[in-house]
Amino acid sequence: MLFYSTNKQSSPVSFSQAVLTGLAEDGGLFMPETIPSLSRSFFQEIDKMPWPEIAFQASQAFLEEEIPLPELRRMITEVVNFPVPLHELSPQTHILELFHGPTLAFKDFGARFMAQVLSFLAQKREQKTVILVATSGDTGSAVAQGFLNVPSIEVILLYPQGKVSRIQEQQLTTIGENITALEIKGTFDDCQSLVKKAFTDIDLKRKMQLTSANSINIARLIPQSFYYFFAYASLSDKNTPVVFSVPSGNFGNLTAGLIAQKMGLPISHFIAATNRNSVVVEYLQGQEFTPRTSEKTLSNAMDVGNPSNFTRMLELFGHSRSQMQEKINGASFSDEETLAEIQEIHQKHNYILDPHTAVASLAWKKYQKEIFPDHQGVVLSTAHPAKFCETVQQALGQEPEIPERLQKCLEREKKTTVLSKEFAEFKEFCLGR
């Protein structure tokens, strides 16, 4: 299968090429040329299948020409090695807990799968591969965990000094081994521009094989469709139509759900749940799509003013707004509403939501009341509440319980190298390794 660019100005490429280049030459995002349908028997037997088998069958058609199938199976077993429980809040509302991976956020699925694919591709090369990742918090540690101790791969994480939370910083800077964290005296944009410059630098290119691991990589999108299948497999009632409410920032999560639906998964509707950064919601409500600078909110992983996967969503609906509106409803909520929702769910159900999940919970409740009273809702829970202690504390006056693996990482010693945002300094650091 080939992967085409959403800008349609460059030629389609193989999966490996799409993964290694990240972005198409014409600046577009890669999309699979066709989306295969899974068989009727797959869906009839889905609740009897082990999850790695579900994931294997859901990804096989995209990847089989380039990854030998036993290798693909092995990768999936490495990636899907933690539980994904479907927690029932009420008969009509389920919370899909996507936060039981190593970094307690749903990004573990995509980042770990991409790490597996990149290390497989790197084995074919002679040089050591260096993965550069600019991160504003969550992505860096998820990617790094995926590459931890992978032979012939080194990961350099760049994060903006003083602009990530304490927990995020501990997660980024205590991994060690083949993972190096650089604390950049600048913003996330400065980190990103250092990475971009590195890719065009001749000296660096000569010395090492550089690869990026950014969020638009197709190898992160495909595995994010797996858990929609897992959720469906876990539902005891498969006759009541299912609506997925997805906390959204760059819309990679929701786009993966659309792909699962195209593969035949019986999803009735999606709800795009956002905070104040609501350009996609506005588009769904009939306004122009107008990207703008993002606003800071409590659900900060969704503070995106120009969601990169929107172009993939347009492709999936043949650039028709009305077709998109038939499948996706949008809603956006304020920080005050988010805090109140954390409180309400805790009071009613003795269950603690993180702020991102709270936004999706609000969105499901709104549409359940207005248009889906006869449906069941799956609210995707994208982060463990302990990752957002301060916000939970603010809402409930108590902190959530900290899982052991997070506690351990909080106790470890931080190791970083502090660099200015000057490219020369960064380059010298890389060449000196």
Ligand SMILES: *Cc1c(COP(=O)(O)O)cnc(C)c1O
């Ligand atoms: C990244 C992230 C999101 C947004 O996911 P997208 O795929 O960018 O829409 C939501 N919640 C959490 C906790 C995240 O880390």
